[in-house]
Amino acid sequence: MKLLIVEDEPVLRNALLEYLRHDGYVCEVADSYLQAHEKIKLYQYDCVLIDLTLPDGNGLDLVRTLKADGSRAGVLIISARAALDDKVLGLELGADDYLAKPFHLVELNARLKAIIRRRQFQGQHHLLFRDLSVFPEQALVLVRDEPLTLTRKEYDLLLFLLANPNRVLTKESIAEHLWGDDADTADSFDFIYTHLKNLRKKLQEKGVDNYIRTIYGTGYKLSTE
Amino acid sequence: MKLLSSTNRYYLLLAALVFAVGSVVFYYSMGWALRVEVDEQLVNHRTATLNLIRRTGQLPTNSLGNELAVTPGPLPTQLRDTTFFDPVEQEQVPYRQLSFAVSSSQGAQWVTLRKSLLETEDMLGVVLAVMLTVLSLLLLSLGVLNRWLAHRIWHPFQLTLEALRHYNLQHQQPLALAAATPIDEFTELNQALTQMSTRLAADYQSLKDFTENAAHEIQTPLAIMQVKLEQLLQTEELPLATSQLIGDLYGATMRLSRLHQALALLTKIENRQFPGAVPLALDKVVENKLHLLQDFVDNKELRVERVVAPGQPPLHMHPALAESMVGNLLQNAIKHNHRGGTLSWILTPDYLAISNTGPALVGEPSRFFERFRKLNATSDSPGLGLSIVQQICRYYGYTVSYSFAAADSLHTLRVQF
Numbered sequence: 001m002k003l004l005i006v007e008d009e010p011v012l013r014n015a016l017l018e019y020l021r022h023d024g025y026v027c028e029v030a031d032s033y034l035q036a037h038e039k040i041k042l043y044q045y046d047c048v049l050i051d052l053t054l055p056d057g058n059g060l061d062l063v064r065t066l067k068a069d070g071s072r073a074g075v076l077i078i079s080a081r082a083a084l085d086d087k088v089l090g091l092e093l094g095a096d097d098y099l100a101k102p103f104h105l106v107e108l109n110a111r112l113k114a115i116i117r118r119r120q121f122q123g124q125h126h127l128l129f130r131d132l133s134v135f136p137e138q139a140l141v142l143v144r145d146e147p148l149t150l151t152r153k154e155y156d157l158l159l160f161l162l163a164n165p166n167r168v169l170t171k172e173s174i175a176e177h178l179w180g181d182d183a184d185t186a187d188s189f190d191f192i193y194t195h196l197k198n199l200r201k202k203l204q205e206k207g208v209d210n211y212i213r214t215i216y217g218t219g220y221k222l223s224t225e
Numbered sequence: 226m227k228l229l230s231s232t233n234r235y236y237l238l239l240a241a242l243v244f245a246v247g248s249v250v251f252y253y254s255m256g257w258a259l260r261v262e263v264d265e266q267l268v269n270h271r272t273a274t275l276n277l278i279r280r281t282g283q284l285p286t287n288s289l290g291n292e293l294a295v296t297p298g299p300l301p302t303q304l305r306d307t308t309f310f311d312p313v314e315q316e317q318v319p320y321r322q323l324s325f326a327v328s329s330s331q332g333a334q335w336v337t338l339r340k341s342l343l344e345t346e347d348m349l350g351v352v353l354a355v356m357l358t359v360l361s362l363l364l365l366s367l368g369v370l371n372r373w374l375a376h377r378i379w380h381p382f383q384l385t386l387e388a389l390r391h392y393n394l395q396h397q398q399p400l401a402l403a404a405a406t407p408i409d410e411f412t413e414l415n416q417a418l419t420q421m422s423t424r425l426a427a428d429y430q431s432l433k434d435f436t437e438n439a440a441h442e443i444q445t446p447l448a449i450m451q452v453k454l455e456q457l458l459q460t461e462e463l464p465l466a467t468s469q470l471i472g473d474l475y476g477a478t479m480r481l482s483r484l485h486q487a488l489a490l491l492t493k494i495e496n497r498q499f500p501g502a503v504p505l506a507l508d509k510v511v512e513n514k515l516h517l518l519q520d521f522v523d524n525k526e527l528r529v530e531r532v533v534a535p536g537q538p539p540l541h542m543h544p545a546l547a548e549s550m551v552g553n554l555l556q557n558a559i560k561h562n563h564r565g566g567t568l569s570w571i572l573t574p575d576y577l578a579i580s581n582t583g584p585a586l587v588g589e590p591s592r593f594f595e596r597f598r599k600l601n602a603t604s605d606s607p608g609l610g611l612s613i614v615q616q617i618c619r620y621y622g623y624t625v626s627y628s629f630a631a632a633d634s635l636h637t638l639r640v641q642f
Contacts, residue, residue, distance in 0.1 A: 009445050015452040080444055080489075085501065085545075102448035102482050105455045153520065168458045170472065172479045182518055182556065184483060191520060217469030218458055 001116065002026045002044070006036040006059065007051045007078070016049070019105050020112075033057030040066055040073075047074040047115055049108075051101075052086055060089060067094045074115035078103065104173035110163035127162050130224070131208050134162060143206040153178055154199045157192075161212065161222040170219040196220060229375045233368065240364055244357075252353060259345040260321065264304050267323040270338050275327065284329050285336065294337040300324040307339070318343050381406035385415055392422065394429050433496065440489045447482050454478060487609040490549065491596075494616045502541040502621075507551070508533050508572050510544075514551050521559050522568065530569035538574045538642050542621060550617045553610040554579045554638055561636065580637040590627045614638070 003025050007013040013029055020027050028043075030036035033054045040048065040062065048066065052059035063075055075095040079086045087098045096115045099108055117125050117136065127134040133142045139155060141148040150158065160177050161169065174192050175183040200212055213221045226234075274285055284295050304323050311318040319342040324335050385402055392400050400422035402415040454475045458468065493499065515522070515529065522529060540547070558568050558581035566582035592598060594615040597608045611625075618625045624641045 009449070011449045012445070012452060015449070015456060019452075019456065080441070085499075088544075100486075101444060102451045105452055170455070170458065170475055172476060173455075179517070179520070182521070182552065188521075191524060215458075215468060216465055218472035218475070 001046050002028070003112075004028050004030060004036070004039055004043075004045045004048045004073075006030045006033075006049060006054070006062065008032065008054050009051075015105070016108070019109070023109065033059070033062065036062055037065060040071065041069070044071075045073045046119070047076060047112060049076050049078060049112075050095075052077060052079040052090070060086070060093060063090060063093045063095050072119070074112075074119045076108075076111060076115060078108075104170070104176065106160075106164045106167055106169050106173050107177055109167075110160050110177065113163045127159075129162050129165060129222070130211065132158075132162070132211075134159065143203070143208055146206060148202060148206055150199070150202065151195075153191075153195050154202070157195055157199060161220070165222045166224050168215050168219050168221050172219075174219065228379075229372065233371065236367075236371075237364075240360075244360060248353065248357070251356065252349065255349050255352060256345075259349065260342070263321045263340050263342065263345065264323075267304065267321060267338050267340055271323055271325055271336075274336060274338065275325070278327050278329070282330070284327065284331075284334060292339055294339070296335050296337065297331075297333075298335065299326075299333075300335045300337065302326070309339075311343075314343075319346070378408060381408060381411045381415075385411065385418065389418070394425060399423065399426065433492075436492055437496075440485065440492060443485055444489075447478065447485060450478050451475070451482065484609070487613065491609065491613060491616055494546070494613070494620050497620065499543040499546055499620070501543055503544060505540045505542050505544065505547050506537055507540055507547065507577060508537070510547050510551050511555070511570055511572065511577075514548065514555055518552075518555055518559060525559060525562055526565045527559065527562055527568045528566075530567060532569070532571040534571075534573035536574040538572070538577075540621075540642065546617050546620070550614050550640070551577075553614045554640075557581075557610055557638065558636075567635075574642075576639055576641045578637050578639040580635050582634055583636055585629060585631065585634060586636070590629070593627055594625070611638075614640075 001024070003020060005013060005016050005020070005027055007016060007029070008031050010031070013031065017027050017029055028039065028045075030039050033056045036050070036054075037057075048062070050059040050062050059077065059079070063077070066073060066075060075097075077086070077090040077095045077098045078101055079090070079098070080101055087100075090098050096118070097111050099111060114136075125136070127136065131144050133145075134140070135142075136159065141150060141155065141158065156178055157174065160174065171189045171192055172183075175188040178192070178195075179188060196212060203209070203211055211222060213223045215221055277283075277285060285293055302323075302325055304321060307320050307322050308317040309320055310316070320339045321342055322337050322339040324337040327334055327336055381403060388400060388402055400419055402419050404412075404415065404419075406412045406415065454471055457471050458475065463471070542550075554577075555568075555570075558579050561583045562568060562581045563583055567580075569580045571578045571580075586593075594611045596612045598611070615625050618640055626639050626641070628637045628639065629635070630637070
């Protein structure tokens with residue numbers, strides 16, 4: 001899986017690089033519009049992460065170039081949160097998804113996986129994790145071939161966990177994943193706790209245990225062991 | 226009080242005082258002059274009478290009423306005041322009299338010459354009346370002239386005032402004042418104001434640039450902090466205490482980042498950076514947002530009541546701003562609701578009202594819209610929700626108001642289009 005990360009801020013770029021490499025992606029980086037433009041003209045990528053504010057150009061032009069070239073690469077736009085128009089414009093230009101800065105790495109990872117899944121397998125793909133198989137297109141979860149009935153939020157939560165196995169998901173990132181900008185409405189952390197409790201219980205009833213571990217004070221983790 | 230009435234008041238006061246003093250002085254000096262004149266006449270008369278007696282040896286006869294009297298008794302020989310009863314006027318009439326001794330065939334006799342002061346008094350009255358009439362006419366015409374002049378002369382000032390009243394720093398248009406007026410003082414005033422507004426606009430712009438740059442510059446370090454903390458959290462086998470510390474730091478970073486986003490949004494609205502307004506069905510926006518907030522509604526077991534009057538309000542808004550406005554109002558109504566309460570929303574062509582049940586609030590309702598205003602000081606929320614609502618309303622020329630019905634403890638936020 002080959003990615004191109006277009007980000008001018010070195011610390012952020014390296015953090016993304018490290019995080020995504022750890023997940024098994026082959027990553028290349030570009031720190032300017034020109035460099036990025038050259039790379040997308042020369043090479044094929046499965047997905048391109050584009051920061052819109054670049055010192056020598058607008059990231060949206062990169063999206064235009066990709067689309068004009070008929071590239072098969074997925075496009076994930078990263079931009080300042082207050083720039084609401086960028087989101088609309090970016091998606092109109094054909095970007096697959098949009099992520100506002102600052103973002104959670106786990107969220108970025110989940111979005112990236114969803115894009116790649118949609119692009120590469122046209123929905124024929126399913127996720128496997130230990131005894132779980134998930135068919136995202138049908139929103140179907142099987143535990144050892146037995147269907148597991150989940151609420152919408154439990155399902156979203158499970159998918160988010162599955163996108164980031166063995167990584168700590170902070171309560172904040174889960175809340176934002178589930179409720180977006182409304183995450184700080186009220187008591188969202190209590191909700192996460194409730195939803196997780198129910199999810200664990202349902203998994204336990206199907207005989208799979210200890211999948212989700214609580215990391216005290218910070219969040220939760222989907223354990224591979 | 227208007228400048229004109231204020232100066233007029235002093236004018237009148239002074240004029241009345243001058244009139245009063247002047248009238249008194251005038252009256253007495255006039256009276257004194259007339260009396261001197263009468264006295265002179267009496268003395269002349271005495272000389273004439275004495276001459277007549279010397280020439281003819283005859284005492285003058287008392288021909289006309291009280292003008293002349295010849296009496297035997299000795300009388301003081303100075304000029305004196307006296308009064309007589311006038312049968313025509315039916316009153317005591319003042320007289321001036323002069324007595325002198327003459328020797329005649331009947332021995333020493335005293336002749337008394339008198340002159341009525343009534344005529345002079347009448348004259349005094351007429352003179353005074355004419356004076357007063359002229360003076361009051363003068364005053365009146367001065368007043369009218371003043372008023373007219375004020376209207377004319379102060380016209381440029383009124384224009385300046387009007388321009389100031391409509392001046393808004395945020396519109397970033399220079400203060401449009403006449404560079405030259407017929408009155409030097411007003412020209413100077415206009416120049417000074419224009420200079421001031423230019424300076425203000427420059428200061429405002431630099432402050433705005435600073436805020437924007439600061440907001441933009443804060444964003445990157447925040448993103449880095451968040452990403453690095455997240456990486457730190459992924460470290461295998463973190464001691465519990467450390468992981469908790471990082472968790473707290475992470476939470477604080479998130480709060481800072483939310484605060485930053487809200488402030489950046491406010492700044493953008495203030496800078497009018499949302500030009501793309503589209504026709505919008507607000508009931509759909511509310512429905513969608515409520516759907517997204519369903520978890521929170523369910524959790525508080527709120528009953529949602531919906532009233533949509535026929536006829537959509539003809540709104541043109543930026544979709545993101547409409548969503549932000551509705552979202553903040555609904556979040557507010559959920560956050561401050563009590564368990565099992567009611568959340569109702571009413572949409573008519575004129576207004577959107579979102580109400581929630583909840584305990585009565587302390588404090589000035591108009592201050593609820595202030596930035597960083599929190600009901601609960603320990604709350605994680607930055608307290609910018611209603612400020613954002615107010616700013617969006619201002620942007621589109623709507624008004625937002627808060628009201629509380631104590632009977633059913635219902636808080637209502639109403640956006641009037």
